[in-house]
Amino acid sequence: MRDFLPADVRRRQYVIGVVAEVFESYGFEPLETPAVENIETLTGKYGEEGDRLIFKILKRGEGAGTGEADLALRYDLTVPLSRVVAEHRAALPKYFKRYQVQPVWRADRPQKGRFREFYQCDVDATGSTSMAVEAELLSAGADVLRRLGFTDFTIRLNHRRLLSAILDVAGVPADLHGTALIALDKADKIGREAVVAEMTTRGVTEAAAATLVAFLFGLTGADNGPALEAIAGFVGTHEGGVAALADLREILTLASALSSGAHVRIDATLARGLGYYTGAIFEIAVADLAGSLGGGGRYDDLVGMFLGQRVPACGLSLGLERILVVMGERGMFPAAVERPPATVLVANFDGGAVGDTLALAAELRRGATGTPLAVEVYPDTDKLGKQFKYAADRGIPFVVVVGTEERQQGQVTVKSLGSGAQEAVARDRAAEYIVTHMGTSRG
């Protein structure tokens, strides 16, 4: 578990601000849900591996002795959303478009870019089966990343029903689809032979595994058009495959006019582990991170598990922590985010005049010409050298000093720590002086 110190919080708030602004511009509304859910709400939604990683909360009272759990920390934001849609259906619009930026918890071993507690930034739309939803979600995600300064990301696009079709045609029996997909998902990491080996050890026949791998690796590097053609040829008249291909073609057509268009790439090896996806699936990748920056897909049956009535849905999740990791490594944060805590430090020089020192700080905070100033007061009376050093260490660009003589003359001394320049200024002009020198005296 991590603490976020002030500089961390500023970076996080900056990214979250961009996320919220972009999502709102698409008409998505904010939602928050509790950290804790009933355990039955979460179990059975994510697949076997997912269930294992849910943080469970022991039942109070007698249950504590038995180890029985009745509550759990939320594992993602998609299942809570589905629960909300089912519970509050009457209060929500026909198309519920929401975004949600909150922490989720996974009982995993932490690694680089992987944490037990981490924030997800989810956008989802429920109530529609239109591929317009997929296209807009991908563009909203792409807009966020571009606004943050990313240009080199790839949105891998695939389809659950297409995967099933390909596996069917290759001769993988339906009950082995799950394990075959796990092996397939690792294709870009472990390579062709290893995928075949893993599939055969999991019970897929060597012929089927070889057919599958030969076909999928043959697609590597192909542009979207040729890739779709090759896939169409492979799945032939398979009903699910034909339908899935139609979905993918429509998403590509719609996205081509939007900000995501240039980033989307058909990738028939993308599987995604979560159990609830039913249609299009996607994942956002950058070269310098093994894991993904985000992912998502269509899950038309999840709300129905709570409601008993089918409500189609599709969503995208951006991983805040991973975005922050990459932005930090690449130095992508704007200067305004790395700013010092205050613009001015008022030195506490004369112990007998602390009241006046605070009053001066209050005057300076009002700023000048519509520019308020952030003003910190050095709380203890101390040697000036220490006070200047404190300001310099914190990156505060200006120090204001008032001694007895200056106070009597209505003057203050303003020093710019960047340039080292120092000037005596009329007290009622000090804020103005600082504001006009702010831009040039950094550093």
Add this chain to the structure above:
RNA sequence: GUGGGUGUAGCUCAGUGGUAGAGCGCCGGACUGUGGCUCCGGUUGUCGCGGGUUCGAUCCCCGUCAUCCACCCCA
């Protein structure tokens, strides 16, 4: 859940079966109304926690916790 690494000063890390060191930082001074540069002097520790072996453990053994890496899986 599986395998492995690390845990010693505020930080980065050395180290030895006989109760610990460097660099940086920090503090003080040269500079009693001025930070950055320089010089001089000084300080810093339940050696992660619990137990065991031993005359004696920071070092060896067992356990535990934290952290990191890989697997698994994922954002």
